[in-house]
Amino acid sequence: MRTAYRVETVRAAEAELMSRLPEGTLMRRAAAGLAAACFSLLGRGRVYGARVVLLVGSGDNGGDALYAGARLARRGAGVTAVLLGSRAHAGGLAALRAAGGRVAEDPFEPLAAADLVLDGITGIGGHGGLRPDAVPVARAARGSGAVVVAVDLPSGVDADTGEVAGEVLRADATVTFGAYKPGLLIDPAREYAGAVRLVGIGLEDLLPSVPELQALQHEDVARMLPVPAAESDKYRRGVVGVVAGSRRYPGAAVLAVAGALHGGAGAVRYVGPAGEAVIARFPETLVHAGPPAKAGRVQAWVVGPGLGDAPGVDDVLASDVPVAVDADGLRGLSAELVRARTAPTLLTPHAGEAAALLGVAREAVEARRLAAVRELATRFGATVLLKGSTTLVAEAGGRGPVRVNPTGTSWLATAGSGDVLSGLAGSLLAAGLPAIDAASAAAYLHGLAARRASGGASPIAAGEVASALSDAWRDVTS
Ligand SMILES: NC(=O)C1=CN([C@@H]2O[C@H](COP(=O)(O)OP(=O)(O)OC[C@H]3O[C@@H](n4cnc5c(N)ncnc54)[C@H](OP(=O)(O)O)[C@@H]3O)[C@@H](O)[C@H]2O)[C@@H](O)CC1
Ligand SMILES: Nc1ncnc2c1ncn2[C@@H]1O[C@H](COP(=O)(O)OP(=O)(O)O)[C@@H](O)[C@H]1O
Ligand SMILES: [K+]
Helix, strand or coil: CEEECCHHHHHHHHHHHHCCCCCCHHHHHHHHHHHHHHHHHHCCCCCCCCEEEEEECCCHHHHHHHHHHHHHHHCCCEEEEEECCCCCCHHHHHHHHHCCCEECCCCHHHHHCCCEEEEECCCCCCCCCCCHHHHHHHHHHHHCCCEEEEECCCCCECCCCCCECCCCCCCCEEEEECCECHHHCCCCHHHHCCEEEEECCCCHHHCCCCCCEEECCHHHHHHHCCCCCCCCCHHHHCEEEEECCCCCCHHHHHHHHHHHHCCCCCEEEEECCCHHHHHHHCCCCEEECCCHHHCCCCCEEEECCCCCCCCCHHHHHCCCCCEEECHHHHCCCCHHHHHCCCCCEEECCCHHHHHHHHCCCHHHHHHCHHHHHHHHHHHHCCEEEECCCCCEEECCCCCCCEEECCCCCHHHCCCCHHHHHHHHHHHHHHCCCCHHHHHHHHHHHHHHHHHHHHCCCCCCCHHHHHHCHHHHHHHHHC
């Protein structure tokens, strides 16, 4: 499990550790890790003679850049510091000068010829986007063709939330210290970080056991996924009921069922008017045209994809089994009704649906995903999976770590892929997973399947995502 911590938590752990160690130890560790990452980015044998520019702000983030620059200079790189703050870290500046580095009067000349730029303008002490005087310098750095490495964070992003309030220097790679910060894992900030590398500085044992964010890895998901026991039969494995589709949108029913068939439930029961289309594609489905309450026993429901205005949501919410509500099922959903349920409820909105539920603009959700997912989970007392460029899952009530899905790909932005996801999540609920695990394992497999289907390079249809789910499941569990 990968974890991320808020700035105040990281600072508290750093303070505790610093009190036990000689002064300057942590910055030395950070700079050594940063320099090592730069050596490997530049490539073996290419440090000597490389032209390196350090963008140095007022704080310790600039100090890290200066000390790392000194290490690069000692290996024969030509290192130039551009000082952008009201002051610069005195020890770092002295170390750079002692190693043969220099300070530039004009930032643009060294940038034009740079091979590598270290962005040490702001780290966890930064507020808001870059200041106006740093903006043209950051643009010149980006336009130079040099590899840009962010020190701790891309300068200008909000470390705690992933918000971006102004101009940011986009990095090719970020070397972060002690712990991941939420902003490195959540869009829009994440997009500016490039490949993120974590350098340990000894904080591990001082960080609390409950992080702000968790990102599952293969082994975490493998532990969650159901495996049929020798004594299993289809009913013991769980039956998932899918209330989806309409005469107008029969395809949503087919795709939700496709997802459900790959989620570990022993049987999929489809309820709605698109039974013929479903059976034609998936003859293994049990279909029922009447109301959900008359459909027979299920262990979890999925309701909403392509449902239009058809009834079914209230019926399903009145049941005493877990329910995943998606798409049309979310329209006008009553928080009171959901909060009154005794069995778990999972909501799977995209940003537009989340915005409607919260009564804000879509852009506000996209800019502040973490706050939005926690707010929805609090208001509805439900587990919430917020879809989109960064998929987040918050536990019912909004407390505890939020799960951030690391497998997403923008090739998933294709019609119907959300239907596959909700079917899959419902199936995992029916198989007995807690809602937070069902949602985050579903997002993980869904993203992995999309990557497999697209090969990272080609458009995919939602049905192909569903077809690749078995391979994704095998990748995770083997
Ligand atoms: N603590 C530790 O043990 C360790 C910390 N480490 C490192 O220290 C970093 C944190 O250092 P920090 O606290 O000095 O803050 P930092 O991010 O350098 O910036 C603060 C200054 O920047 C300015 N400024 C603010 N906003 C701005 C903006 N938008 N645009 C431009 N400038 C802006 C403002 O100064 P002002 O110019 O207003 O005087 C403010 O005071 C951390 O990220 C990591 O890299 C590592 O070495 C490991 C050990
Ligand atoms: N830019 C993006 N990057 C990664 N994943 C995305 C992006 N846009 C959408 N997705 C994913 O694609 C799926 C789309 O679901 P949804 O919006 O419900 O579409 P539909 O209703 O057409 O099925 C979700 O899993 C979502 O997380
Ligand atoms: K930085």
